[in-house]
Amino acid sequence: MTISEENYLKVIYHLSLVSPKGVNTNAIAGMLDTKASSVTDMLKKLSEKDLVAYQKYQGVTLTENGFRSAKMIVRKHRLWEVFLVEKLGFAWDEVHDIAEELEHIKSETLINKLDEYLDFPAFDPHGDPIPDVNGVMKKVNKLLLSEVEINKEYQCVGVKDSSSEFLKYLDKQKIALGSTFVVKEKESFDDTLLVEVNSKQITISNKIANNLYVQ
Amino acid sequence: MTISEENYLKVIYHLSLVSPKGVNTNAIAGMLDTKASSVTDMLKKLSEKDLVAYQKYQGVTLTENGFRSAKMIVRKHRLWEVFLVEKLGFAWDEVHDIAEELEHIKSETLINKLDEYLDFPAFDPHGDPIPDVNGVMKKVNKLLLSEVEINKEYQCVGVKDSSSEFLKYLDKQKIALGSTFVVKEKESFDDTLLVEVNSKQITISNKIANNLYVQ
DNA sequence: ATAAATTTTTAGTTTTGTCTAAATTTTTAT
DNA sequence: ATAAAAATTTAGACAAAACTAAAAATTTAT
Missing domain, CATH: 2.30.30.90 (Ferrous iron transport protein A (FeoA))
Incomplete structure (x- = not known):
C-alpha cells in the first residue's frame, strides 16, 4: 500500500466513526486537503483493491480488509505518539505531525516490538484507544x-x-x-x-x- | 527534499568516500537498483537544487549543501539503527531495511531528542560512526x-x-x-x-x- | 590513431497522484 | 413537481520518477 492510499484509508476510518452509513467524497477531500475529483480517483483504486466498498454518488465504506488495515495504521500512529511523549519527552501538542510520518513505516515486527517496549499502552497521549495486535481497542464510557x-x-x-x-x-x-x-x-x-x-x-x-x- | 532525492544523495555520499574525484552514473544506478538514464534525470534535478556538482559525462560530486544534507541522512539512519538494536532488541542484521525508511522522517527535533535519548552514541551497531548534530564524526584508525x-x-x-x-x-x-x-x-x-x-x-x-x- | 566497447545522455513513454473544467447525478427549496 | 443548488464524477492535463531504445561521448584495445 502506498502512503497516499494509507492516508485515505485512515481518513475514511475516522469519518466512518461519525457517518457509518457511508462517507462523502467532499468530507474526505476536506480532511486530506485535496479536491473531490482526486478523491473519486482514489476511491476507484481502493475499491479495486477491495479496501473500500464504493458506489458512484453513494459514498464509501470500508471493507473488512480496509477496516483491518486502517486500524493498523491508527495503531502505529498512536503507539508512535506514546513513544514520542513517554520516551523522547515531546509535549502532547507536538507529536501529531511526526506520528503522521512514522505511521507509514512498514515493518510489523517493528510496531510489535515498539508496543512491547512501551508496555502495551491502551491509550495514546490524547486519551484515544490504541488497537492491540489483533485490532482490539479498550472501550471507555466517556x-x-x-x-x-x-x-x-x-x-x-x-x-x-x-x-x-x-x-x-x-x-x-x-x-x-x-x-x-x-x-x-x-x-x-x-x-x-x-x-x-x-x-x-x-x-x-x-x-x-x-x-x-x-x- | 523527496525520499528519492534523499536516497540519491546518500548513495552519492557513500560512493564519494571511495571515489572522491567524482561518482559514475552507472555506480549510482547499481546501488539504487535503477537505470543509468533515470540517474541522469535525477542528477540534473539535484544539480539545479545545488546539491551536487554535475557535468555531463564527467561524473558527479556533492556540493557543500549536498554533503551536509547527506550526512544528516546518514546520522538519522545510524541513530535509528542504534535505537532498534539497543532499545527494541533487534539483531544487528535486521535493522538496515527499517532504518532505510526511518531515515526519511523529517523532524530535526525528533532526531536530536532521539540522539539524546540514546546518550549521543558515536557508533552504530555495525561500528560505523554517527555524525553529531554538526555533522562531525569520530575518526577511528581501523x-x-x-x-x-x-x-x-x-x-x-x-x-x-x-x-x-x-x-x-x-x-x-x-x-x-x-x-x-x-x-x-x-x-x-x-x-x-x-x-x-x-x-x-x-x-x-x-x-x-x-x-x-x-x- | 582509430575502431570497438563501454558509459552516458536524450527522446519519448508509463504510472501515480494530483489538478481544472465540464458534465452528470443527487439533494434542496419553492 | 420541478427548478436551482450542491455534490460527485468524467475527461483531459501535468509533474515526479521511473522505464526503453536510440544516439552521442568517452574509454579501451589493437
Missing part, C-alpha cells in the same frame, strides 16, 4: 464535559480536538489527562460552565466543554 | 583484518559489509564488535587466516578478513 451532571466528580480521560491550539490552551489552564472536574454551575444562556479543576474555579466555554472527555 | 600483523592482538570495531548474510555468519562464529582477534598464521596461497577468536582457533577466508575492521 462523556463530554458539556453533558455531565452538576456537582459530581469526573476525571479527564481524553480530548476530542487534539489540535495544538486546544492542547496548549489546556496546558495553560493546567488541565491534563487525569485532572479532576466538578461542574459547579451552568449558565443557561450560553452553556458556559463554572468548573472546579485542581481545586481552582475556572470558567469554561461550551466550545471547550464540547471537546473534553470525562468519566 | 584496519582490515586481512592487513594486520601476525601474533598481535586486535579488537573488532566494525564491519565493511553489513549484509544480513555476512552478519549472520559472524553471529554463527560468535564474532561481535569488541571480539579479540589474534592472527596466528596466514596461508600465502589464498590468504586464508588462522585466527584466535574468543580463545578458539578458527579459519577465516580472505573475503571475510576483507570485511572485518579491527584496531
Whole structure:
C-alpha cells in the first residue's frame, strides 16, 4: 500500500466513526486537503483493491480488509505518539505531525516490538484507544464535559480536538489527562460552565466543554 | 527534499568516500537498483537544487549543501539503527531495511531528542560512526583484518559489509564488535587466516578478513 | 590513431497522484 | 413537481520518477 492510499484509508476510518452509513467524497477531500475529483480517483483504486466498498454518488465504506488495515495504521500512529511523549519527552501538542510520518513505516515486527517496549499502552497521549495486535481497542464510557451532571466528580480521560491550539490552551489552564472536574454551575444562556479543576474555579466555554472527555 | 532525492544523495555520499574525484552514473544506478538514464534525470534535478556538482559525462560530486544534507541522512539512519538494536532488541542484521525508511522522517527535533535519548552514541551497531548534530564524526584508525600483523592482538570495531548474510555468519562464529582477534598464521596461497577468536582457533577466508575492521 | 566497447545522455513513454473544467447525478427549496 | 443548488464524477492535463531504445561521448584495445 502506498502512503497516499494509507492516508485515505485512515481518513475514511475516522469519518466512518461519525457517518457509518457511508462517507462523502467532499468530507474526505476536506480532511486530506485535496479536491473531490482526486478523491473519486482514489476511491476507484481502493475499491479495486477491495479496501473500500464504493458506489458512484453513494459514498464509501470500508471493507473488512480496509477496516483491518486502517486500524493498523491508527495503531502505529498512536503507539508512535506514546513513544514520542513517554520516551523522547515531546509535549502532547507536538507529536501529531511526526506520528503522521512514522505511521507509514512498514515493518510489523517493528510496531510489535515498539508496543512491547512501551508496555502495551491502551491509550495514546490524547486519551484515544490504541488497537492491540489483533485490532482490539479498550472501550471507555466517556462523556463530554458539556453533558455531565452538576456537582459530581469526573476525571479527564481524553480530548476530542487534539489540535495544538486546544492542547496548549489546556496546558495553560493546567488541565491534563487525569485532572479532576466538578461542574459547579451552568449558565443557561450560553452553556458556559463554572468548573472546579485542581481545586481552582475556572470558567469554561461550551466550545471547550464540547471537546473534553470525562468519566 | 523527496525520499528519492534523499536516497540519491546518500548513495552519492557513500560512493564519494571511495571515489572522491567524482561518482559514475552507472555506480549510482547499481546501488539504487535503477537505470543509468533515470540517474541522469535525477542528477540534473539535484544539480539545479545545488546539491551536487554535475557535468555531463564527467561524473558527479556533492556540493557543500549536498554533503551536509547527506550526512544528516546518514546520522538519522545510524541513530535509528542504534535505537532498534539497543532499545527494541533487534539483531544487528535486521535493522538496515527499517532504518532505510526511518531515515526519511523529517523532524530535526525528533532526531536530536532521539540522539539524546540514546546518550549521543558515536557508533552504530555495525561500528560505523554517527555524525553529531554538526555533522562531525569520530575518526577511528581501523584496519582490515586481512592487513594486520601476525601474533598481535586486535579488537573488532566494525564491519565493511553489513549484509544480513555476512552478519549472520559472524553471529554463527560468535564474532561481535569488541571480539579479540589474534592472527596466528596466514596461508600465502589464498590468504586464508588462522585466527584466535574468543580463545578458539578458527579459519577465516580472505573475503571475510576483507570485511572485518579491527584496531 | 582509430575502431570497438563501454558509459552516458536524450527522446519519448508509463504510472501515480494530483489538478481544472465540464458534465452528470443527487439533494434542496419553492 | 420541478427548478436551482450542491455534490460527485468524467475527461483531459501535468509533474515526479521511473522505464526503453536510440544516439552521442568517452574509454579501451589493437
